[in-house]
Amino acid sequence: MQDTRDLLAKDRRYVWHAMTGFDPEAATMVVTEAEGAWVTDVDGNRYLDGMAGLWSVNVGYGREELARAAYEQLTTMPFYPMMQGHLPAIELAEKLNEWLKDEYVIFYSNSGSEANETAFKIARQYHQQNGDPGRWKFVSRYRAYHGNTLGSLAATGHALRKYRYEPLAPGFLHVSPPDGYRCIYCEGGGECGRECALKYAKEIERVIEWELPETVAAVIMEPIITGGGIIVPPEGYVEEVGQVCERTGVLLIMDEVICGFGRTGERFGHQHYGIRPDIVTMAKGITSSYFPLSATAVKRTLFEKFEGTDQYGRLRHVNTFGGHPAGCAVAVRNLRVFEEEGLVERSAAMGEKLRAGLSAIEDNPHVGQVRGKGLLCGIELVEDRESRQPASAARVAEVVSGCKERGLIVGKNGDTTPGFNNVITLSPPLNITDEDLEFIVETIKEVFEGNAEGERPVRPPVA
Numbered sequence: 147m148q149d150t151r152d153l154l155a156k157d158r159r160y161v162w163h164a165m166t167g168f169d170p171e172a173a174t175m176v177v178t179e180a181e182g183a184w185v186t187d188v189d190g191n192r193y194l195d196g197m198a199g200l201w202s203v204n205v206g207y208g209r210e211e212l213a214r215a216a217y218e219q220l221t222t223m224p225f226y227p228m229m230q231g232h233l234p235a236i237e238l239a240e241k242l243n244e245w246l247k248d249e250y251v252i253f254y255s256n257s258g259s260e261a262n263e264t265a266f267k268i269a270r271q272y273h274q275q276n277g278d279p280g281r282w283k284f285v286s287r288y289r290a291y292h293g294n295t296l297g298s299l300a301a302t303g304h305a306l307r308k309y310r311y312e313p314l315a316p317g318f319l320h321v322s323p324p325d326g327y328r329c330i331y332c333e334g335g336g337e338c339g340r341e342c343a344l345k346y347a348k349e350i351e352r353v354i355e356w357e358l359p360e361t362v363a364a365v366i367m368e369p370i371i372t373g374g375g376i377i378v379p380p381e382g383y384v385e386e387v388g389q390v391c392e393r394t395g396v397l398l399i400m401d402e403v404i405c406g407f408g409r410t411g412e413r414f415g416h417q418h419y420g421i422r423p424d425i426v427t428m429a430k431g432i433t434s435s436y437f438p439l440s441a442t443a444v445k446r447t448l449f450e451k452f453e454g455t456d457q458y459g460r461l462r463h464v465n466t467f468g469g470h471p472a473g474c475a476v477a478v479r480n481l482r483v484f485e486e487e488g489l490v491e492r493s494a495a496m497g498e499k500l501r502a503g504l505s506a507i508e509d510n511p512h513v514g515q516v517r518g519k520g521l522l523c524g525i526e527l528v529e530d531r532e533s534r535q536p537a538s539a540a541r542v543a544e545v546v547s548g549c550k551e552r553g554l555i556v557g558k559n560g561d562t563t564p565g566f567n568n569v570i571t572l573s574p575p576l577n578i579t580d581e582d583l584e585f586i587v588e589t590i591k592e593v594f595e596g597n598a599e600g601e602r603p604v605r606p607p608v609a
């Protein structure tokens with residue numbers, strides 16, 4: 147016990163946690179074990195991790211086969227840089243092509259932010275070498291997150307993540323997100339129709355035209371805005387953005403860092419909409435977070451513009467750890483788990499169940515909307531349903547802590563767009579059991595019913 151207290155004191159002294167600053171009173175949860183959808187903290191408290199880590203432990207915790215894949219690769223051949231090659235990188239690239247259902251060439255990095263940075267550089271250089279040297283700007287949406295580096299943060303539409311770090315990389319432009327609950331074109335309150343979808347896509351086209359198409363390199367978007375508040379686009383929107391890009395000669399970069407790997411009930415989120423992006427970026431679920439790895443998948447036709455024998459035609463871009471052999475080996479095994487256990491289909495089915503269960507809270511005066519796709523779910527909280535005024539930080543915090551007290555970890559879209567940090571997020575492991583899903587639903591229902599004194603949902607026993 148003394149050891150634990152010492153460690154916690156050292157944690158406070160030496161570790162700078164993400165999204166935090168100096169606060170001697172801050173209580174961080176130190177996690178020591180994890181299995182299935184459950185994590186255990188240093189004091190032995192168990193929690194159902196309704197966020198799968200950071201939207202990322204898609205196949206669940208405690209997968210020995212993934213640890214074994216890393217071990218075997220590390221003992222066989224622990225590292226070689228990607229200027230040359232290794233077997234797991236090849237195997238994974240071939241598998242990703244199968245999952246992407248088209249011909250892509252894969253550039254590996256370590257994180258989602260780097261995967262997006264790589265995409266930006268590739269897009270600019272591609273245009274330079276494709277007779278369109280003036281194309282250097284990028285269009286993205288307010289409320290979407292694309293990473294923490296100076297380019298990917300510039301693409302991000304969250305003022306609260308940028309404030310005090312600016313100026314960031316120039317040339318990143320933003321348009322409205324297709325938010326059906328707070329629609330700027332219709333009454334909102336629900337899902338918008340095709341008419342609004344086209345108007346939101348038109349906004350992208352207008353920005354491209356007004357900036358001059360010959361200066362715009364790419365549009366970057368997530369199929370569904372995730373960290374910004376689970377904003378599911380109206381029908382026809384993603385397809386129309388694809389058309390806009392085609393009409394204007396602008397590349398489409400699809401950020402699948404969260405939506406990829408089954409999260410939304412398809413292998414990749416954009417596959418709901420039948421489009422073929424020019425570039426697809428991915429991270430998190432690629433290894434279910436058992437190893438850092440990310441990828442930038444680039445259409446073969448683009449790759450062929452990077453003349454390998456030309457001094458400046460090549461992509462002059464490298465990172466030491468990107469495509470680490472152990473990461474690639476884990477990813478290959480991870481994708482096999484998905485296929486063996488039908489986890490993409492499971493995400494779609496369990497997502498339906500989750501939303502059906504949560505329909506019980508839809509009448510609550512502070513629940514504006516429950517929305518999502520697959521096992522990606524958001525609960526937008528409001529002060530009152532009539533005005534749709536976003537819920538206060540205190541009200542959102544109450545829900546998060548109410549869940550945690552009862553053994554459930556949920557997320558929230560913190561520090562994103564001013565005034566709109568009012569969405570509770572759920573993104574559990576895709577192999578979540580029926581019993582665990584019911585625990586999520588019952589716990590959330592109880593928190594919204596304010597039934598603090600009543601019988602609490604029983605935590606399923608350790609398997």
Ligand SMILES: Cc1ncc(COP(=O)(O)O)c(C=O)c1O
Pocket residue numbers: 256257258259260262291292293294368372373401402403404429430
């Ligand atoms: C959609 C999206 N893109 C990019 C990133 C950046 O990924 P990373 O944190 O691995 O750099 C994230 C991270 O949450 C993300 O949600």
